Amino acid sequence: MSHRILLAGAAGAVGKRLTPLLRAAGHYVAGTTRTESRAAELRAQGVEAFVVDVFDAEALARAFARARPDIVIHQLTDLPPGLDPARMGEAIVRNARIRDEGTRNLVGAAIAAGARRFIAQSIVWAYAPGPTPHAESDPLDAKAEGTRAVSVRGVIALESWTLRSPPLAGTVLRYGLFYGPGTGVEAAVGATPLHVDAAAHAALLALDRGSPGIFNIAEPNAYAATEKARAELAWRADFRLPA
Secondary structure (H helix, E strand, C coil): CCCEEEEECCCCHHHHHHHHHHHHCCCEEEEEECCHHHHHHHHHCCCEEEECCCCCHHHHHHHHHHHCCCEEEECCCCCCHHHCHHHHHHHHHHHHHHHHHHHHHHHHHHHHHCCCEEEEEEECCCECCCCCCECCCCCECCCCCHHHHHHHHHHHHHHHHHHCCCCCEEEEEEECEEEECCCCECCCCCCCEEEHHHHHHHHHHHCCCCCCEEEEECCCCCCECCHHHHHHCCCCCCCCCCC
16 A cells, blocks of 8 residues: 655654655655655655755645645654764754654644645654563653653653544654664674664554554563564564665
């Protein structure tokens, strides 16, 4: 079944890998980016590209009205390549704003444009301390402190906008720590690694598989359980795009 997809963050690390998957599956794809140069790259791939800032709610609504999506995929982030520690302090604050205010604007534009589904990127390492591996039903770390508190508050806001904005049916993909093309990290690192191609594939599968809700998306690990994604989405951590 083909869909009209609006991919927010189409020129980002996941967006670049997801776009060809969506196009190959026969979907119409519109994509947002912040620069004209990246918009030109998207158009060369057959994407209807919109240069728009997620914090400009009126411009975003106009773009959505033109694209007329039935499904919106939110892959927007504002993080440095490889999560460079020297740049992460400011990036965490910017990213939390995208997750809250940016997601609110995306949801509002999606509803106004008549979309019925909303799929958003979240993170898998935001659970509150407790027994592991964490299932999707486990609580997030709302009592976190310091910079982690900034990130977790952003995640909580993003997931609330995604899952509690009727009439949209929301799906949250709690991604592990990215590696692979466009991420600045070549090999798996951390407790919950995830290749960017497998992340993109999870978003593609979520279009037509699984019930709305939350899915942990990461390679097999001791921190977060991934059985739900494997069972309901038929997702595989070893998925890779052709070289």
